[in-house]
Each structure stands twice: as C-alpha cells, then as structure tokens.
Amino acid sequence: MMDLLEALVIAKENFPKGPEAVAARIGVEVCSKPLTGCAGWCIQNNNIARISINSTMPSVRQRFTLAHELAHLLLGSKSEVQSDADFFGSNEGEEKAADRVAAEMLLPKKEVQRIATAPPVDAATIRKLANKANVSPVMVACRVAELAQPLGLINAAVVNFNGDKIAWIWSKTLTVPHEKARTLLRHAREATGGTFQEPSRSGETIVASVIDSPIQTCLFIQVLPVSIGNAKSRDQILVELGKWLFEGSASFRGQVNGCLSNFKATAKNEDINTALRLFNEKYIGRWTGANGDRVRDPRGQKFLRLRLEEWTRSVE
Ligand SMILES: [Zn+2]
Numbered sequence: 001m002m003d004l005l006e007a008l009v010i011a012k013e014n015f016p017k018g019p020e021a022v023a024a025r026i027g028v029e030v031c032s033k034p035l036t037g038c039a040g041w042c043i044q045n046n047n048i049a050r051i052s053i054n055s056t057m058p059s060v061r062q063r064f065t066l067a068h069e070l071a072h073l074l075l076g077s078k079s080e081v082q083s084d085a086d087f088f089g090s091n092e093g094e095e096k097a098a099d100r101v102a103a104e105m106l107l108p109k110k111e112v113q114r115i116a117t118a119p120p121v122d123a124a125t126i127r128k129l130a131n132k133a134n135v136s137p138v139m140v141a142c143r144v145a146e147l148a149q150p151l152g153l154i155n156a157a158v159v160n161f162n163g164d165k166i167a168w169i170w171s172k173t174l175t176v177p178h179e180k181a182r183t184l185l186r187h188a189r190e191a192t193g194g195t196f197q198e199p200s201r202s203g204e205t206i207v208a209s210v211i212d213s214p215i216q217t218c219l220f221i222q223v224l225p226v227s228i229g230n231a232k233s234r235d236q237i238l239v240e241l242g243k244w245l246f247e248g249s250a251s252f253r254g255q256v257n258g259c260l261s262n263f264k265a266t267a268k269n270e271d272i273n274t275a276l277r278l279f280n281e282k283y284i285g286r287w288t289g290a291n292g293d294r295v296r297d298p299r300g301q302k303f304l305r306l307r308l309e310e311w312t313r314s315v316e
Pocket residue numbers: 068072082083084095098
C-alpha cells in the first residue's frame with residue numbers, strides 16, 4: 001500500500017481532485033452504486049482493494065466517502081468492511097483518524113490558507129472554499145477548525161445539531177458545553193448575516209456563524225484575539241452595505257441578485273478586478289436615477305465586489 005505522506009502529496013498536487021488521483025495511483029477499484037444503510041465500504045482481498053460508494057447520496061458526500069475509505073486503506077485499518085452511516089460524527093479512534101486523513105486529502109492546508117486569509121473566517125469564505133473543493137461547507141468548517149492556529153484563530157469548533165440536540169462537535173482542543181452551543185446557535189440565527197459575536201470570559205472574542213446546509217444545522221464557532229474580534233466580518237459588512245444599497249426595495253435587490261447569478265459562470269473564470277469591470281460593463285447601465293447612483297457609489301461597488309469575490313478564482 002502507498003505511504004500516507006506520499007498519498008497526501010499526490011492529493012495536494014491534484015487539488016481539487018485529490019482523492020480521485022490517489023485512488024487512481026493506488027489502482028483501487030472504485031464503484032458507485034445504490035447501497036442501503038451505508039455511505040460506502042472498502043474491501044481488501046489478496047492485495048486488491050475495492051471501494052463501493054453509495055451513489056444515492058449527494059456528490060460532496062460521495063467524495064468524502066471515497067476519501068474516508070481511501071484513508072482506511074492508507075492507515076492500514078484492520079477490519080475489511082467499513083460501513084459509514086454517519087458523516088464526521090464518529091468518536092472511535094480509527095474512524096476519527098480516517099476522517100482527518102480524508103479531510104486533508106480533500107482540503108490541503110495550502111488551499112485553505114489561500115482562501116481563508118484573514119480571521120474571522122466567515123460563512124461566505126467557507127462556502128467559497130466548499131465550492132472550489134467540491135465538498136460540503138460543513139466539511140470545510142471542520143478543516144478550518146482543525147487548522148485554527150495556522151489561520152490566525154485561537155481556537156475553533158464545529159457543532160452539528162440534530163433538531164435541538166447536539167449530534168457531534170468537531171474540534172482539536174476547544175471544549176464547547178452543549179448549553180453554550182445551543183445559546184450561541186439561537187443568537188447567531190437572530191443576528192444580522194447569521195453571525196453572532198461576544199466577548200469570552202477570558203477577554204477573547206467568540207464568533208459563531210450558522211453554516212447552512214439542506215440536510216443539517218451547523219454552527220461554526222471561532223475564538224479570536226480581541227484585536228481581530230472587534231473587526232466586522234465580511235458577512236456583516238455585506239449585510240450593512242446591502243441595507244444601504246437597496247433601501248428596503250425588494251425589486252431592486254431582486255434585479256441585482258438576478259444579474260449576479262447570471263454572471264456567476266463568467267465570474268468563476270476571472271480574477272476579482274476583471275470580474276467587477278465586466279459586470280459593470282454588462283449590467284450597470286440598467287440602473288438609472290437613485291438606484292443607479294447607489295450602485296455606482298463606492299459603497300455599491302464594494303457590495304458587488306464582496307458578492308463577486310465568492311465566485312472568482314483566487315489570484316495565485
Ligand atoms: Zn470508516
């Protein structure tokens with residue numbers, strides 16, 4: 001079997017198709033088909049490895065399963081069959097280790113650092129990286145929590161809720177009491193932009209953001225040095241600029257959002273400055289009068305820049 005470090009290097013070089021590249025290099029047979037009751041499994045017989053992935057699950061989940069099963073092979077897990085019903089929720093040593101390796105294959109540290117350049121790491125940055133890496137935002141949040149310190153955070157945790165109950169908490173070292181997590185979720189839901197901020201008892205700043213997902217409720221909690229914590233997050237700035245720009249006009253907001261989503265495919269191939277210029281060339285003439293003035297104002301332009309940034313390619 002391939003060495004773990006070698007596999008991680010291959011994954012890094014082939015981002016965002018790390019696990020696929022590792023599977024091809026190992027020569028493992030990967031088959032995607034409908035399975036009942038599990039996300040996937042891996043079998044090893046006479047040095048031939050086969051991985052089966054449940055094709056009925058969302059594609060980001062299937063990629064995680066592939067990475068997780070590859071991790072078992074690389075880690076030399078003893079058992080021959082792994083059925084993994086849960087996602088990132090296991091507390092068993094071997095499963096947890098496989099989740100960690102999977103996360104590293106899907107999201108190399110360098111790629112996370114390239115996008116999460118300044119703390120706090122907000123929900124938009126998490127979504128941007130999730131799109132780029134073709135993984136779920138929850139998975140990105142877990143990886144960011146694991147890389148907290150290199151990203152300039154004091155600590156971080158991801159709390160996954162099942163209704164009002166806490167399904168699991170992912171963090172290297174941050175302990176989050178369940179009651180505290182529930183309170184933070186409530187505050188974050190009520191806060192502008194889904195992000196809530198408060199000072200901690202030891203004088204640091206706690207930032208809690210709701211990470212949307214159609215299948216689960218997740219809260220990303222970061223602990224920041226006071227100096228950074230006082231700065232507004234990108235999401236908060238975006239909400240404030242949006243309030244100013246649209247002045248409560250749902251139709252103007254709808255028009256701008258419509259143009260932005262039509263422009264998404266173009267933005268993906270451009271750097272932010274080019275994307276903003278092209279967007280202005282194509283759409284800005286549509287708005288006249290007060291709406292036109294606001295969208296051309298530096299604050300309107302800043303709003304567009306922040307929205308487009310989520311899609312544009314990062315500058316190398
Ligand atoms: Zn497993």
